[in-house]
Amino acid sequence: MAEEKKDTDDHLLVGSVVKAFRVLEAFDRPHRSMGFSEISRVTGLEKSAAQRAAHTLWRLGYLEKTPGSGEYRLSLRCQDIGMRFAETNRIVEAVAPYISLLRRKTQASVNLTMLDGTETVFVQRHTTVDMLGNKLGVRARLPAYCTATGIAMLARLPDDEVRDVLARSDLRPVMPNTVWQTDRILERIGETRAQRYAFGVEEDMASDITLACGFTDPATGDVAAIGLSYFSGTTSVEEVHAQARDLLVSVVDNLAGELAGN
Template sequence: MVMSVDKAFRVLHAFDSSRPSMSLTQVAAAVGMDKSAAQRFTYTLEKLGYLRKDPVTKRFELTVRTLDLAHHYLRSNAMLERAMPYLMHLSKTTEETINLTVMDGTEIVFVSRFMSRHVLNTDVIVGTRMPAFCTAPGVAILSRLPAAEAAALVDRMDLQDFTPHTTWRREDLLAKIAKSAVRGYATAFEEFYHGDLSVAAAITGPGGVPVGALNIAVSRARFTPEEMEERFAPLVVAAAGSVSQR
């Protein structure tokens, strides 16, 4: 473990929507290092082009170069490349929001997103993370894991009720995962966002191991949960199956 690399990434990860810019003192406090060490790391990251220091305020912020790693990931990810034609086809034929997500720990991460003209959540972009347990893609991925492995992941999750519709009690969640395994897809109706209906199917790799999930999301104002599931579940199952075969 190269601790200096770890600390450099901790400095970069300290910047987010709640802390878009920070003074040297704030960086040190956010990362948990003394001011002298924070000065060395911010200076190095500034020289490498990943941080910018305002000449007037002396505050630091991320630069566009921090997108480089994400760009290289998106350009080199085999699953995304194979899924793209199906994502585009679903987007064109349904005119609804289409997402491709992967699991990272106990969260799902959006790696591709085609927005509908019927705008849902504009704050969800590529790179957005959500708890896996209350999202259709997360449950779909969990449903393709061995039951013991899925249960172990659930035990690591911070289960809570984001809305009155959230399936968050352990027993109920495990039952939902098992049901999703049987029918081949998962649903989440207003479990994380109010007004959001989603259906997802897992994309599997060699040996049936889940590597991601494809989902369609629509507005509760335009569909009932029953209508949404009947219309779009077969489409995501077919698309996810096609990507899995590739």
């Protein structure tokens, strides 16, 4: 995995574009709407730079002004970018029928995740009623080292890339069951490679049992995983293994073969 270059080393980098995206990425749940001063504080940009970037994004339609306060907030046009990713990504397109199959055949929440640096990103989530209380929908990104889907995806990488990801991760216990020590994570990745799936119990969120299997798109190098998440209050580890392990591995094998053939 190539080392990231500093901004000052990249003479093709357009600074104004960087600032605009810093402004867009500043809007989140704690910062639903912001004025120039708060945008400047959150992004670290000078107020004049924050003002120009926000105004430009407003003119382009990616920000809108909140009635009454005049503060900026993300517009619906921002969602178009995510939807275009889904429309153009080979994995998202290929996985659709397999997600439907798993939803019919299991009692689990079915998740498609992809690896982005040190994080696992939920690209698709189909949540059961049992899992709604876990607020799974709040977080689109989680550290890869402490999730079953993340471990399943790390198992698809060469050892040197795995160590690079772990070196750049903030390794710490998120839950009492979190495996966060480097040697134990590497051991877990080895087990995942041998058995073809990763398994986690309340390692990143409470009341969660997740079974995950990773795969790679050979045409793009994208690494992804399908995860089946169960509510531990109504399902046991043994039941998850019996119901879904072989099915999930078979589904991912078929999906990987389809991607390899296209």
